[in-house]
Amino acid sequence: MDFNLNLGSFTTDHRTVPLETERIYDVIITGGGPAAMTAAVYCMRKGVSTGFVTREIGGQVSETSGIENYLGYKYIEGRELVNRFSEQVKQFEIGFREGAGVLKIETGDVKKVAIDSGETFLAKTVIISTGNRWRKLGVPGEDRLVGKGVAYCAICDAPFFAGKRVAVVGGGNSGLEAAIDLAKVAEHVTLVQFLEHLTADGILIDKIEKYGNVDILLEHEVKEVKGDEGVTAVTVAERKTGKARDLDVQGVFVEIGLIPNSEMVKGVVDLNERGEIVVDCACRTSAPGIFAAGDVTSVPYKQIIIAAGEGAKAALSACEYILMGK
Ligand SMILES: Cc1cc2nc3c(=O)[nH]c(=O)nc-3n(C[C@H](O)[C@H](O)[C@H](O)COP(=O)(O)OP(=O)(O)OC[C@H]3O[C@@H](n4cnc5c(N)ncnc54)[C@H](O)[C@@H]3O)c2cc1C
Numbered sequence: 001m002d003f004n005l006n007l008g009s010f011t012t013d014h015r016t017v018p019l020e021t022e023r024i025y026d027v028i029i030t031g032g033g034p035a036a037m038t039a040a041v042y043c044m045r046k047g048v049s050t051g052f053v054t055r056e057i058g059g060q061v062s063e064t065s066g067i068e069n070y071l072g073y074k075y076i077e078g079r080e081l082v083n084r085f086s087e088q089v090k091q092f093e094i095g096f097r098e099g100a101g102v103l104k105i106e107t108g109d110v111k112k113v114a115i116d117s118g119e120t121f122l123a124k125t126v127i128i129s130t131g132n133r134w135r136k137l138g139v140p141g142e143d144r145l146v147g148k149g150v151a152y153c154a155i156c157d158a159p160f161f162a163g164k165r166v167a168v169v170g171g172g173n174s175g176l177e178a179a180i181d182l183a184k185v186a187e188h189v190t191l192v193q194f195l196e197h198l199t200a201d202g203i204l205i206d207k208i209e210k211y212g213n214v215d216i217l218l219e220h221e222v223k224e225v226k227g228d229e230g231v232t233a234v235t236v237a238e239r240k241t242g243k244a245r246d247l248d249v250q251g252v253f254v255e256i257g258l259i260p261n262s263e264m265v266k267g268v269v270d271l272n273e274r275g276e277i278v279v280d281c282a283c284r285t286s287a288p289g290i291f292a293a294g295d296v297t298s299v300p301y302k303q304i305i306i307a308a309g310e311g312a313k314a315a316l317s318a319c320e321y322i323l324m325g326k
Pocket of ligand 1: 070
């Protein structure tokens with residue numbers, strides 16, 4: 001594909017350099033979603049020495065099909081938006097490390113960022129933007145059957161369930177998006193919702209009602225996922241009566257929310273009761289020189305545009321902190 005032709009200023013000219021262990025960076029950004037990538041662009045344009053360390057590029061946006069609420073695009077596929085963000089970051093000589101999980105961040109005048117390979121990177125400031133991960137049901141059979149019918153990402157895995165019967169657990173935006181993706185390919189979808197009503201946006205509820213192959217079970221909970229080599233049934237129970245029955249399905253998509261990836265700063269910065277990193281309006285955490293942005297923080301409304309805006313704010317706060325010589 002000719003990116004320059006199709007996308008105007010889009011470039012394939014990557015100038016990233018390896019992240020170095022012996023150097024003290026002005027800023028190290030952890031995470032690879034919209035918050036981290038926006039922070040990276042802001043830091044590089046400010047001219048501060050910047051390191052970037054992430055498990056993978058894209059974050060939750062990679063798992064999103066159509067995005068219709070990121071300004072500048074009436075509609076864009078999640079993976080295409082990730083490519084555009086990533087190209088914008090990689091045009092800079094940023095110290096770059098992908099495929100690395102941050103295990104621990106230590107505070108001090110020089111912050112230490114330890115990753116799962118055993119290496120430790122050093123910086124005057126750190127921006128944490130490690131987002132969220134899928135919440136599990138915690139019922140028998142779930143862990144054993146992950147990858148054998150139990151799935152968390154409909155965008156990634158829906159095609160494997162073409163012509164099959166599936167259950168989707170969760171009546172929020174993620175649940176309905178998954179049910180819609182699956183309704184297009186699966187024989188039948190049962191949406192299982194714990195509450196007595198769906199909590200997704202009206203536009204998604206309107207969409208799902210147009211599919212003839214979707215049933216919605218309100219006020220039900222999943223008790224067990226059954227199967228040996230693959231999922232063969234999901235046991236659900238009515239919450240009011242406790243009456244249980246098996247749904248004849250070959251797949252179950254668990255879409256019951258997300259958990260913040262904040263373990264690396266537990267005991268280092270303040271977390272709220274949900275495990276989110278508490279930040280003030282300038283993305284400052286309780287530890288001087290450690291900033292946080294995006295879904296991993298206490299900032300409400302988890303959205304791409306909000307994560308990106310918070311990433312910009314965290315970068316500017318970190319640059320100001322460095323400028324003040326703190
Ligand atoms: C199915 C779905 C659909 C959505 N649809 C929309 C939509 O239409 N519009 C919208 O605005 N928002 C949507 N959202 C929400 C949006 O995607 C998020 O709000 C946004 O991606 C948050 O960005 P983030 O950068 O904070 O974190 P994330 O996108 O979660 O990125 C976190 C990054 O950190 C990395 N990471 C995690 N832990 C570590 C670690 N220990 N060490 C190193 N790296 C780590 C991950 O690999 C990832 O790259 C959707 C979310 C989902 C799940």
